[in-house]
Amino acid sequence: MEHVIIVALILGGTTLLSLPLGAWMKLAMDPSSGRMSRWTGLFARIGGTAEEQGWKGYLVTMLTFNAIMFTVVFLILALQHYLPLNPDGMGAHDPTLVFNTAASFTTNTNLQHYSGEASMSYLSQLAGLMWLQFVSAATGIAALAALARGIAGRPSLGNFMVDVQRASLLVLLPLAVVVAVLMVLGGMPMTLQGSAVATTLEGVTQTIARGPVAAFLTIKQLGTNGGGFFGPNATHPLENPTFWTNGLAMIAIMLIPMACVWMFGGILGRMKHAAVIFSVMTVFILVKITGSVVFESAPTPAFAELPVSTDAGNLEGKELRFGATGGPLWAVLTTSTSNGSVGAMHDSLNPLTGLMPMAGMWLNATFGGVGVGMINMFLYIVVAVFVAGMMVGRTPEYLGHRIEAKEVRLAILALFSHAFLILGGTALFAATSLGQSTVQDPGAHGFSEILYEFTSAAANNGSGFEGLGDGTAAWNIATGIVMLIGRFLPIILPLAIIGSLMAKRRAAESAGTLGVEDATFGTMLGLTVVVFGALTFLPAAALGPLAEHFSLP
Template identity: 45%
Template sequence: MGIVQIIAVITILLLLVKPLGTYLYYAFSNEPNRSDRIFGGIEKGIFKLGGLKELGGMSWKKYAISFLSTNIVLVAFGYLILRLQGGLPLNPNGIGELEQSLTFNTVISFITNTNLQHYSGETGLSYFSQMAVITMLMFTSAASGLSVAVAFVRGITGGKTLGNFFQDFVKSHTRIFLPLALLVTLILVALQVPQTLQPTLEVSTLEGQSQQIAIGPVASLESIKHLGTNGGGFFGANSAHPFENPSPLTNVIEMLSMWMLPASLPYMYGLFAKNKRQGWGIFSAMMILFVLLLSLNFYAESKGNPAIHAMGIDVSQGSMEGKEVRFGIAQSSLFTTVTTAATTGSVNNMHDTQTPLGQITPLALMMLNNVFGGKGVGLINMLMYAILAVFLCGLMVGRTPEFLGRKIEAREMKLIAIAILIHPLIILAPTALSFLTDLGQGSISNPGYHGLTQVLYEYASSAANNGSGFEGLADNNTFWNMMTGLVMLLGRYISMIAMLAVAGSLLRKQPVPETIGTFRTDNGLFTGILIGTVLIIGALTFLPVIVLGPIAEHLTLR
């Protein structure tokens, strides 16, 4: 039955890819279409209110500056609200302001679409902060990432310009996230997810004791939390909390919410490239990697903990430690894989309590950083690997590589090298540094191999802008708040700016006519080469530290 559940969810996703990808294409192609009748007037009003008289195309530099400056303004606004929340309205529980380093970490976490949480939402934030900062940044960070992805696609597929950031940013809200978030919110409310501004409930237990039950505007946050691949929970327990995710049905809705937009972007890319096979090839590579790592996690969790089995205890139900009974092994494994493949970070079970082999799946997905990915980041990274694969194949046959009719030369490869190398650097270097300092080691709650995995997971989650917590790490202190904050900034902006520069460079080049010697990038052979490129680079970079962590722990347990 577990396998049937997994197949059913994947089948629903496959049915959504084409219609949603087509809608994304028409939303951002800037060609007249039916949706203009619904959203065109609203967008014109927003542009007029913002003083945007001209919406002409931007160079990659102007697009990047517009993207960065918008994010800086949002960071300043969010930081101010969190520091002053104790005196602001909609704070019925009387919660005070956040500590400075925690405020820095929280604002950086949400503007970078990471949503790593070193605080517990129900006790650390007021309702106003949850809505005006957390929910707001969930919308704007997702819209920023989607806008950059669309600009990148325009550049490499031969568009006239990269587009206008502010136009893309507004369209991402009006045509994608706001309508979908409203729909999902209504569905979640109908399925018993709370949506209220009432203060914490005080109830009497069966023993006659008083108990505080936190509530709030949960459903509205949950919708954009998953649609925007954000992942930050209203409660500290995230989607394992029964108010955030009360049933198997809401679990499926939340998985599809965080998965359907990233999965549809390759199809949108194929439409921009005027070759749907290009999009399906990228999607196939993503899905094959996804299924392989999902199979590893599901197998490991279904087999149970070998140390417990060796004690003669029945493990026929699998490893249920840290999992909710209402979800079971299948929906927990699928949720784990989806949330790290889509770089969402929402969790319905504690990854710290998974078997060592099962822990490899979320770690590997964050380290690869391109299996579906967040709003556009996964597509950008997979196309980055596609360009690299074409370049390597061109070197093997002694031919100047071409991708979508543009020659790939030294400038593009230098920028891609920066984007590829920064990711392992900001994971492995801080991990090593944390073990060299008392501040870093003092937060580790488990000795040995598991302790290494705790630290590695924290930085992998930050660098991949995933945000899921391995838990067990005492990370709410100045050292971890500042370290992970810096890693999140570098992981978000360096690669995105580098890839915008690649798109701008390719956009300026004259198209090269296809010949008999042109290496095709729209067939099964290239999909296989692309998967091999991703795995080889990922294995060479991260396999040694995976061996020192989860694999060593598994062998020790056995």
């Protein structure tokens, strides 16, 4: 009962909050006229440009800005030991780690091959990583706004420099201020003082790392970034002090990904269509949550022969203050969106529970990352519309756009690139000492550790299964490249589809056009996601979590 109430409160509450936020995001990102367009003038002055861009122009500007993001942060991280705001005297990083970390935060992934409290200066955390948490999330929102404008039949996609400022300053910043204030009131640290040194009751010296946690953590959650201030992320008591901050963080994880669907519907002027997409995503997330909570209530299998109480379920890697629902629920939310912060250690989840986060990242579209989750769902929509059109023998149309071979090829290429990055990378590392020598657990679980790391990188999620010595140059470079391809290909290809659609004449919608506002379409879309997303990964799941589950005593 406790589980049902908490899940209903978090998911239901966030759904309700996402409606007004989605309406606000439509206003802020796509002001038609009136008061909001004042901001456009200001942003045009800051960026020095407001020209209307086609898909290629928009894309080039976006990639240029992301290259600047990467370069600036690469320099800050590489030079942190010469820079100020370093009270604990953090030293230099390995170059491959700097590459991996800069790629990771530029791509909104936040995969971390370092431990924040042990190696990052406050300047690296704030001006480097936290800055990217704002602007990488803003890049995703901007890309979705551009995509939606194209589908809506506008003559241009807008201007990226204006869009990225709208998303940073009108959407992310106000929300971050509100949530960070609540986090501070919830007991979270926010200080620029270095570590505290304590002498414990038994006379031992304990060094307690702290820092500007509240500001960092808030945008980490809101922007589906997920990179923790501390190594163990949101399981750390100073990064997540209470049951209530845990609940607020889960709402912050889901809020913007949900609102992005409404923003998409708002720009299209098709809110019913958005509601169908939202429902499909909600069904998937509910299935995963149910699985996760049920599988995790089973006791730790390692204790089967020992006199250990079994009432509390599997507590390895979990915090008591979040209650029994906190760990498994968070694991699903953080991987359904491409957040990647953790509220329990995923490596220590029961095998079938561990499958749920992986499934979330394989699909990567059940709300998904800020902006890009909805873009991924657009790819599934293209495929679903095409298949539906073939089934009834009509020219496939989506909102009056004829979906033809070229568009479907691009969509399939984007969807398969995700699978290729994950399965190809896993195969390479599982078959060679590159990966074999770095796993901590034997057998099928070790395979899962490698599979999870590539899944997380390709999905731009950033959570770690851990139990993996992933600080090697091979892991740093391989996952760094996977993150970059996994980020930009699924933005480039959908915008190319839009470019192709915009070049064609749009047909008037008629009684014969496939309806996109009813349960039939929702079912078709859901089935497409299952067939394309889930079945692609079934063999890998069988070698990892399923094999481990069935080998349990």
